[in-house]
Amino acid sequence: MKLNICLVYFFTFFFLSLLSFFLGLNFLINDLTYFIELELFSLNSSSVVMTLLFDWMSLLFMSLVLLISSMVIFYSFKYMKGDLVLDRFINLVCLFVLSMMLLIISPNLIKILLGWNGLGLVSYCLVIYYQNVKSSSAGMLTAITNQIGDVAILLKISWMLNYGSWNYVFYLSCMKNDMSMKLISFLIVLAAMTKSAQIPFSSWLPAAMAAPTPVSSLVHSSTLVTAGVYLVIRFFNCLDSIILGILLFVGCFTMFMAGLGANLEFDLKKIIALSTLSQLGLMMSIISMGQPILGFFHLLTHALFKALLFMCAGCMIHNLGNCQDIRFMGGLSSFLPLTCCMFNISNLALSGLPFLAGFYSKDLILEVISLSYINILIYVVYFISTGLTFSYTMRLLYYTVFGNLNYNSYYSFSDSGLIMLKGMMGLIFFVIFGGSTLSWLILPVPFFICLPFFMKMMTLMVIVLGGWLGYLMSQLFLGGFSIYLENIKSSFFIASMWNMPFLSTYFVNYPIFIMGGLYLKVVDQGWSEFYGSQNLYKNLSKNSSFFLMFSKFGLKTYLFLTVFWVIFLIILLF
Structure with missing residues (x-):
């Protein structure tokens, strides 16, 4: 049964890959671009539209992603044979591929966010697939680092409200010198740097090796890490020289750092992961030099x-x-x-x-x-x-x-x-x-x-x-x-990517934990306890115990006070 599911996905992705490839050839030869808008529904003359962008670049990239995905799914049947929930694994891989498809054919920032978040969520599920402490730590590092890019995409969506539409292809060249577009381009580069693991967000890429090897094959070749590069290529026309210069510097030193680290690493998968990081730096730097093609x-x-x-x-x-x-x-x-x-x-x-x-x-x-x-x-x-x-x-x-x-x-x-x-x-x-x-x-x-x-x-x-x-x-x-x-010491410094895993985890967490401990000791269990609930409780208990003495004797106390009050009134009257 599991083999049948793998074969169905394999043949589906393979034929879709062939179809996408030949369509891409046609679009490339004839220089075609199709911009398709599908109106989902309209409410009070406001329509919700799903937009698709088909050109030679998106179709060729889709073809390659589908081809590699089909081979990886076929390969996974044997590699993951002992897995009791192979169906779940195959479905997660397919969700991963569909999220990437959504990102590739999206000229709209809302749909890009859906694909972008889909990649982040499914990658977290795949990294923690083996469910141990190492996988959990690696998945958390991957998810939190990629959340920076998600926030950048959300900010970019809010700033695109200045133009009245989220279809970014309309505004890249004509609004290049606008201040809002400069801010949007900076956010694009920031999001791409997190997803493509450029310095200083590089530590999650080797950590993601905790995922099964077929997932690593898919992630490091055509899906997760390439999403940032593809986004920079799409937004290239709106990037100014300052941002491109920063990206060139970051890409070059990412490439250099990953090459040094791979020469001192002994984990087979981490060496190949660092080579991916090196090639991503190469792609980012050549794009920033004005050669997106x-x-x-x-x-x-x-x-x-x-x-x-x-x-x-x-x-x-x-x-x-x-x-x-x-x-x-x-x-x-x-x-x-x-x-x-x-x-x-x-x-x-x-x-x-x-x-x-x-x-x-x-x-x-x-x-x-x-x-x-x-x-x-x-x-x-x-x-x-x-x-x-x-x-x-x-x-x-x-x-x-x-x-x-x-x-x-x-x-x-x-x-x-x-x-x-x-x-x-x-x-x-x-x-x-x-x-x-x-x-x-x-x-x-x-x-x-x-x-x-x-x-x-x-x-x-x-x-x-x-x-x-x-x-x-x-x-x-x-x-x-x-x-x-x-x-x-120097060998460990180089092999650990210039202490970047430490800087991304302990360096960020440790000061927060220290501050949290001080807050707990001084404020939460200190002055706030004295002036807050605990001290208030003690004062109320003390006062209530004082008034409790009067209520212990009941009726006697009440009558005695009544007589005392009457005598007091008679004295005052005479």
Whole structure:
């Protein structure tokens, strides 16, 4: 029964993906844009309208999301086979995808908020899916960080009341210099930074690895983290130079920080999560340099190889008895040849190896940067981050695929999960051929970038140097000399993303708890008790006990007072 549900969702999403892809091709070739308004109901001449925006960008992105979702659902049947409530998991994944669809085709801020909040709510449910302390903490960090973006979207909706409509596509260019639109653009960038985990909101992305691996494959490729990038692309026309400059700086240093952290991490899923963070920084920074089409191009190619990368990692973790530490892996190419082959291809696509999916977008981005008028800091950070990408890729491959097996003496694992392999094989062809296909479709006129030979070869040079550095780090560590123990504080600082998880949790919580304790001690159980309920209760008890003495004797006291009162009146009268 559960297999039937998975197959129904798989075929539905796959055919919708094909339909969306061919519609996107038609819209791209003919330069079409459809803006559809559906009137839900009208009340006192005020109509409630649902608006949909279909153009080549939204249709191609929808096609990619549906394709990856279909493969992930098919893959999940085997990966989550022992789960007693697999139906609930599949339904949550479908809700996640539908929320993303709502966000993609929305030219209206109200509908964007629905999709945005839907992503946040369902992601929280998926992160805490395993229901333990670690999952609960990670889910809370994810939800609270994303709430900042939700508040920014709500503020933006209130400021859009100045224009009389929430259909933002009408006002992006013509109102660019208006003060309200500048504030709205700032709120857009803030919301995108929280959802796409840019500095200083980066700590939730590795924490979200507590979710099941199929969810991670979906989240890190095409749904949750890409929502912020897609929103910036849509609102690009209203962003001014100051906001774009801030976004460029933040994106570059997010990319650099994630690359450094991945080189010192030992958790397989966290390394891939940090690589996602690095690529998100790359997309944000290239968009902020005035190239939203290139950013969207890299968004699509990155979704293909990152989904496959997580699925291969999940297959390895599944076979190794849920072990995620790469120090216990090694030599997996002998036991999982197909999985390791696809893992290698997706890793090399991530690094930008020529003629794989990542090469067409990443190499083009780096050459555009070499041709642009930017300062030396951004240029150096870009190319160092590219070198670090290949460095942690080579380190990951050395520890998992090529090194010696460090697992238990008694083991039994092999490429026997045909359902998972079929799900991964559905994406491997797109990882190999998808980059060139998308470059021919999205960029009908090829970029001609004329650079000196040294700058033209700079990308290849930093990749080779980064690969050599990653191999050397792995050899030194396994040879008994640990560069991490030389300066353990600085290594921990880099591996923990510049103490960002600490700054996002304890640094925020601890002062609030201290202030709460002082308030409880001094005010709530101190002066407010003295001047408030407790002291009032004591005074009332004291007074009531005094008056109680008169009521103890009852009638005697009453008659005695009456006689005393009569005698007092007679004395006064005479």
